[in-house]
Amino acid sequence: MDRETTRKVVMILIAVSAAIYLLQIAIFHEERTTAFYILQDLAFMPVTIAIATLAVGEIINDREKKDRLEKTRMLTSSFFTGMGAYLMHEILGMTNADAFIHEVVRSGADLPGTEGEIRKRIQEAKLAVHIDVAGYTKARQIITANQTNILVIASNPLIIEHECFTEMLWGVFHLMDEFRLRGTWDDLSKEDIYHFNQDFEEVLRLMLMNWVGNARYLKETYPAFYAAASSRIEK
Known part of the structure; x- marks a missing residue:
């Protein structure tokens, strides 16, 4: 209903309610009792408004948010089955990491614990990136060649619901800007290399965190698709 129709319906309902109260008074002649129940x-x-607008409203909002997240799951999956798989592979090739990180890559969907617990372990895991000319050049090529795809994914308004994924995209955008600013490997100073090591490490952690949630979703919903995506990252 539009606003004008809603206003008319509200006025009609109020008028009907008032008419019923007047009829009750006319029939039973109990003005005091009627006033008591009106105040009650x-x-x-x-209380009714609090329950309806806060409790029920929160439940509805949570359900709507879950539906929005589900609608963008395949969009985030396309990142990993596309440039994400190649970028993760290149950065991992320049990384000293503990066994847990390699386990995340091999079997992200089967790791014990909640997604939040695994993300915390990834954040705390030993992980040190040491870029080299081959890895840097390849990562730069992957990101540069996929700038349009990244922009398309980031432009979807629903993607903001995936906070961790959005943070990862900002990290990739930062690398994109750094590549544009600092140029090829031959243009890098020692300070530039140190800075890139830190940036690559942060992006890799965020990619691994997102890979866990994405892997669980794919394995549950599209198991064959998940198997293909996993093999691409492991190669």
Whole structure:
């Protein structure tokens, strides 16, 4: 209904309610009792509003958010089955990491614990990136060649619901800017290399965190697709 129709319906309902109260008074001649119940109903209205707008509204909002997240799951999956798989592979090739990180890559969907617990372990895991000319050049080529694809994914308004994924995209965008600013491997100073090591490490952690959630979703929903995506990252 539009606003004008809603206003008319509200006025009609109020008029019907008033007419019923007047009819009750006319029939039973109990003005005091009628006034008592009117006040009692009014006293209960704040409780009703609190339950309806806060509790029920929160449940509805959570459900709508879950639906929005599900609608963008395949969009985030396309990142990993496309440039994400290649970029993760290149950065991992320049990384000293503990066994847990390699386990995340091999079997992200089967790791014990909640997604939040695994993300915390990834954040705390030993992981040190030491870029080299081959890895840097390849990573630069992957990101540069996929700038349009990254922009398309980031432009989807629903993607903001995936906070961790959005943070990862910002990290990739930062690398894109750094590549544009600092140029090829031959143009890098020692300070530039140190800075890139830190940037690559942060992006890799965020990619691994997102890979876990994405892997679980794919394995549950599209198991054959998940198997293909996993093999691409492991190669």
